[in-house]
Amino acid sequence: MTQKIEVGSKAPEFSLPDQKGKRVNLSDYLGKTNLVIYFYPKDESYGCTKEACSFRDNYEVFKEAGAEVIGISSDDIASHQAFAANHKLPFILLSDKDKTVAAKYGVGKSLGILPGRVTFVIDKNGVIRMMFSSQLNFEKHVDEAIQVLKGL
Numbered sequence: 001m002t003q004k005i006e007v008g009s010k011a012p013e014f015s016l017p018d019q020k021g022k023r024v025n026l027s028d029y030l031g032k033t034n035l036v037i038y039f040y041p042k043d044e045s046y047g048c049t050k051e052a053c054s055f056r057d058n059y060e061v062f063k064e065a066g067a068e069v070i071g072i073s074s075d076d077i078a079s080h081q082a083f084a085a086n087h088k089l090p091f092i093l094l095s096d097k098d099k100t101v102a103a104k105y106g107v108g109k110s111l112g113i114l115p116g117r118v119t120f121v122i123d124k125n126g127v128i129r130m131m132f133s134s135q136l137n138f139e140k141h142v143d144e145a146i147q148v149l150k151g152l
Contacts, residue, residue: 019080
């Protein structure tokens with residue numbers, strides 16, 4: 001069951017393994033940095049690769065804007081390791097195998113079949129400042145997040 005969350009809501013806590021098998025929690029970042037969390041369907045698929053590379057190419061912009069980037073999909077740790085290495089991704093990829101975190105964030109299926117592609121900007125206090133959902137407009141996720149971060 002996907003939850004209904006919106007801009008202004010508190011971001012749901014999570015604890016997931018990253019591509020190195022280390023557990024990452026939302027609470028690790030609270031009070032320290034803004035977060036850009038993006039949910040995506042599948043490692044190495046065309047759209048997800050374009051989106052990940054767009055986040056990679058703008059990673060310094062995100063860091064300068066005081067944010068860390070985290071990608072989340074249901075792919076396993078080994079898949080994330082290969083995807084990150086293959087495309088030199090400098091940010092964390094989390095494995096949400098059973099899609100419980102996606103459900104907590106209200107990320108369901110889009111177009112009725114594909115796992116959702118949704119980006120969130122979460123401020124240092126854990127408040128959701130932006131939600132952007134678009135299955136096909138890959139690079140716009142990055143542009144929208146940067147605009148919101150510049151306003152924080």
